[in-house]
Amino acid sequence: MVTEAEQESSAVEGFKSFWSDRFRIVKSYTPFIRRDSPLPPWSDADVQDFIASDPLHGPVLKTTRDAAKIMAAGGIIGAVSTAAFAWKYSKSPHGAALSLGAGALFGMSFGQEIANHSLQLYKLDTMAAQVKFLEWWQRKSA
Numbered sequence: 130m131v132t133e134a135e136q137e138s139s140a141v142e143g144f145k146s147f148w149s150d151r152f153r154i155v156k157s158y159t160p161f162i163r164r165d166s167p168l169p170p171w172s173d174a175d176v177q178d179f180i181a182s183d184p185l186h187g188p189v190l191k192t193t194r195d196a197a198k199i200m201a202a203g204g205i206i207g208a209v210s211t212a213a214f215a216w217k218y219s220k221s222p223h224g225a226a227l228s229l230g231a232g233a234l235f236g237m238s239f240g241q242e243i244a245n246h247s248l249q250l251y252k253l254d255t256m257a258a259q260v261k262f263l264e265w266w267q268r269k270s271a
Contacts, residue, residue, distance in 0.1 A: 199247075
């Protein structure tokens with residue numbers, strides 16, 4: 130007969146399994162996050178070396194980096210435009226500051242969606258490319 134402790138342990142394992150399937154990002158990045166010493170910083174030249182050396186994941190990583198630039202541009206445009214609009218019509222410093230933050234978040238979201246559709250990121254496994262780069266960097270820097 131199953132004891133209450135075994136039943137509770139089984140429920141906890143089922144819960145962990147359920148959520149680990151939905152948040153695979155945690156499992157993918159754990160070897161790089163939970164290290165005794167952090168990975169050394171890399172430069173753009175290192176990323177370009179990886180892009181040139183890996184014909185499968187290199188172009189995906191390049192596309193992902195381009196998408197991040199579009200997202201950052203969207204965040205800047207959103208932040209500046211909403212803060213300017215709020216300042217123009219209210220002259221309220223705290224309103225402009227809140228608009229700056231909210232505009233940055235909204236602009237980043239729109240920028241990410243624009244990049245997702247224009248660069249067709251939904252067809253690519255961007256996380257696998259990033260994990261392969263981190264594995265490559267870990268081997269190279271060791």
